[in-house]
Amino acid sequence: MxxxxxxxxxxxxxxxxxxxxxxxxxTDRYGTWLLLAPGTLWMLLFLAVPMLMMVYVSxxxxxxxxxxxxxxxxxxxxxxxxxxxxxxxxxxVEIWAIVLFFTFILGYPTxxxxxxxxxxxxxxxxxxxxxxxxxxxSFLIRVLAWRPMLGKEGAVNLLLLKLGLISHPIDVLLxxxxxxxxxMVQIYVVFMVGPVAVMxxxxxRSLIEAARDLGAGSWRIFRTIVFPLTLPGVAVGAIFVSxxxxxxxxxxxxxxxxxxxxLGNIIVTEVGSLKWAFAAVAGVVLTAVMGIVIxxxxxxxxxxxxx
Amino acid sequence: xxxxxxxxxxxxxxxxLDDVSLSVRPGEYxxxxxxxxxxxSTLLRIIAGFERADAGEIYxxxxxxxxxxxHERGVGFVSQGFALFPxxxxxxxxxxxxxxxxxxxxxAPAEVKRRVDEMLELVGLGELGGRQIAQLSGGQKQRVxxxxxxxxxxxxxxLDEPLGALDANLRRRMxxxxxxxxxxxxxxxxxxTGNEIEALAMGERVVVLxxxxxxxxxxxxTVYNRPASLQVARFLNRYNTFDQRDLDGAAAAxxxxxxxxxxxxxxxxxxxxxxPETLTTATFVTAEYSGSIIVYFFSxxxxxxxxxxxxxxxxRPAELREGSAYALVWRTDQAMVFGSPKIAA
Numbered sequence: 001m002x003x004x005x006x007x008x009x010x011x012x013x014x015x016x017x018x019x020x021x022x023x024x025x026x027t028d029r030y031g032t033w034l035l036l037a038p039g040t041l042w043m044l045l046f047l048a049v050p051m052l053m054m055v056y057v058s059x060x061x062x063x064x065x066x067x068x069x070x071x072x073x074x075x076x077x078x079x080x081x082x083x084x085x086x087x088x089x090x091x092x093v094e095i096w097a098i099v100l101f102f103t104f105i106l107g108y109p110t111x112x113x114x115x116x117x118x119x120x121x122x123x124x125x126x127x128x129x130x131x132x133x134x135x136x137x138s139f140l141i142r143v144l145a146w147r148p149m150l151g152k153e154g155a156v157n158l159l160l161l162k163l164g165l166i167s168h169p170i171d172v173l174l175x176x177x178x179x180x181x182x183x184m185v186q187i188y189v190v191f192m193v194g195p196v197a198v199m200x201x202x203x204x205r206s207l208i209e210a211a212r213d214l215g216a217g218s219w220r221i222f223r224t225i226v227f228p229l230t231l232p233g234v235a236v237g238a239i240f241v242s243x244x245x246x247x248x249x250x251x252x253x254x255x256x257x258x259x260x261x262x263l264g265n266i267i268v269t270e271v272g273s274l275k276w277a278f279a280a281v282a283g284v285v286l287t288a289v290m291g292i293v294i295x296x297x298x299x300x301x302x303x304x305x306x307x
Numbered sequence: 308x309x310x311x312x313x314x315x316x317x318x319x320x321x322x323x324l325d326d327v328s329l330s331v332r333p334g335e336y337x338x339x340x341x342x343x344x345x346x347x348s349t350l351l352r353i354i355a356g357f358e359r360a361d362a363g364e365i366y367x368x369x370x371x372x373x374x375x376x377x378h379e380r381g382v383g384f385v386s387q388g389f390a391l392f393p394x395x396x397x398x399x400x401x402x403x404x405x406x407x408x409x410x411x412x413x414x415a416p417a418e419v420k421r422r423v424d425e426m427l428e429l430v431g432l433g434e435l436g437g438r439q440i441a442q443l444s445g446g447q448k449q450r451v452x453x454x455x456x457x458x459x460x461x462x463x464x465x466l467d468e469p470l471g472a473l474d475a476n477l478r479r480r481m482x483x484x485x486x487x488x489x490x491x492x493x494x495x496x497x498x499x500t501g502n503e504i505e506a507l508a509m510g511e512r513v514v515v516l517x518x519x520x521x522x523x524x525x526x527x528x529t530v531y532n533r534p535a536s537l538q539v540a541r542f543l544n545r546y547n548t549f550d551q552r553d554l555d556g557a558a559a560a561x562x563x564x565x566x567x568x569x570x571x572x573x574x575x576x577x578x579x580x581x582x583p584e585t586l587t588t589a590t591f592v593t594a595e596y597s598g599s600i601i602v603y604f605f606s607x608x609x610x611x612x613x614x615x616x617x618x619x620x621x622x623r624p625a626e627l628r629e630g631s632a633y634a635l636v637w638r639t640d641q642a643m644v645f646g647s648p649k650i651a652a
Contacts, residue, residue, distance in 0.1 A: 206387075210384070211407075214408060214455065215409055216404070217409045224392075224407060
């Protein structure tokens with residue numbers, strides 16, 4: 001060992017040496033809290049407080065064009081005794097379940113292809129980006145583009161007629177639940193493909209080789225190894241899709257011809273006619289449904305352990 | 308009996324295996340030694356069926372293997388990273404092959420349990436069947452991987468750098484375990500490694516591979532004492548190599564002289580070589596002490612470093628002064644001379 005001999009070395013040593021007791025700086029003591037503060041404040045101001053406000057307002061008294069801060073259960077009673085609103089709740093859940101099912105059925109094989117069969121990482125990224133290309137146009141255009149596709153004289157019917165597969169145009173394609181479901185699945189399927197493809201890309205190829213080496217066939221390997229390992233991706237994708245579908249109102253407004261009313265549409269209508277208390281009830285119900293769905297999905301797959 | 312005949316494999320312009328032929332005796336423990344990129348893993352993957360050879364054939368007990376898909380070969384493969392299924396327990400990992408193989412899967416849960424438990428017992432993990440993979444240490448994972456492969460009764464067990472992921476202590480324990488397990492099962496084990504000591508310790512025979520070619524196939528002590536070529540001598544990491552210009556006088560014929568580190572004697576400068584001896588003069592640089600062995604480092608005028616090893620159990624350490632010249636002496640007949648001096652450069 002060589003002893004430090006020149007002054008500069010000694011000088012720099014004394015700064016860090018324990019002989020000079022380091023004064024604990026205030027950043028050390030409060031650093032954690034300081035770093036947490038902006039995010040916490042933001043969440044409190046723009047998430048927690050509005051949510052509580054919404055719950056609070058749902059108990060206010062609704063007059064024709066105004067609300068009064070007099071607490072009452074009237075809006076809640078009205079909501080659950082009206083077949084229209086309970087029906088909207090049922091439709092919302094129904095459409096959510098169907099859309100989720102189809103995003104999975106269409107999204108999973110797509111992700112499987114991207115994540116497992118495309119070997120080249122660059123190609124993989126390019127294909128994933130291609131999936132997002134529809135998002136380069138506005139939401140409204142994407143939804144409205146389905147009208148000329150699905151209408152009575154739309155592209156789909158024309159094509160089927162030309163091919164001789166049908167003799168009369170199908171008229172349930174547009175302005176029905178079917179069109180709403182088609183529109184939603186098309187928009188949201190990407191949110192299922194992304195997370196699943198990421199999980200698939202993370203599966204070590206040697207696991208699949210090992211399973212093959214042990215004598216298992218492809219279907220067995222998929223069922224027992226690949227699929228279980230992508231479940232966290234499925235859960236994340238399902239959460240994305242669920243949150244977006246449950247809060248939807250634009251697709252159903254544009255493609256159902258006012259025939260399909262979701263909770264989102266109810267809220268828009270009620271807010272439009274200044275029925276704040278009522279809109280708040282629908283908002284609370286919708287938030288509760290989302291909470292239950294997310295909790296159930298998180299329960300089914302332990303994301304914290306698997307991600 | 309496993310026969311590999313004329314196997315070739317290229318990746319684009321790179322030749323991974325160049326006409327490799329080998330025959331492995333029934334029940335043999337074979338080490339496959341080579342530096343990274345020598346093609347040793349490729350050969351293993353071709354035997355397992357993960358890769359297809361461009362040419363050549365592999366016969367297992369006389370039957371051609373290359374046309375068979377991976378899951379019908381009966382060749383067990385333990386990969387370097389163990390490749391355990393992270394979402395299954397130890398028991399379910401080991402049971403995977405028995406339950407899910409396409410050819411005569413074992414349906415009865417009792418039979419599965421009996422065989423899995425027996426195999427876990429054999430690899431020394433009797434108690435750990437219920438554990439999750441994430442709860443295991445490196446050595447335990449290695450054992451699970453081994454049990455998972457062996458439980459389906461493969462004809463051959465291929466081990467790709469099986470000890471590479473383990474620390475030094477575990478490595479020693481696992482070598483003993485591996486040999487014990489091999490003895491119990493009596494099937495062919497092929498052990499790929501880049502570590503010469505591991506290759507010599509484990510194999511009944513050692514195959515030395517470089518740039519896709521087999522350089523030598525022999526018993527460990529033959530490989531160690533009589534390497535077939537300069538490259539083999541270099542991989543062994545035990546030999547000093549000398550061009551003729553490094554040596555005093557016309558001591559040897561043309562070519563490169565190889566002499567094992569522990570066969571060199573250090574003498575005072577000015578020592579005169581007797582007839583059967585070869586001598587070179589070198590400057591002492593430093594010594595490295597590692598328990599039972601001390602290694603002295605010398606440098607030749609050409610800049611080449613020479614390592615001399617004294618086994619302290621039968622030699623006293625020499626008192627050497629840094630920067631001084633010494634005579635390095637060895638018996639000429641113990642050195643080996645290979646090829647032309649050009650390849651040494």
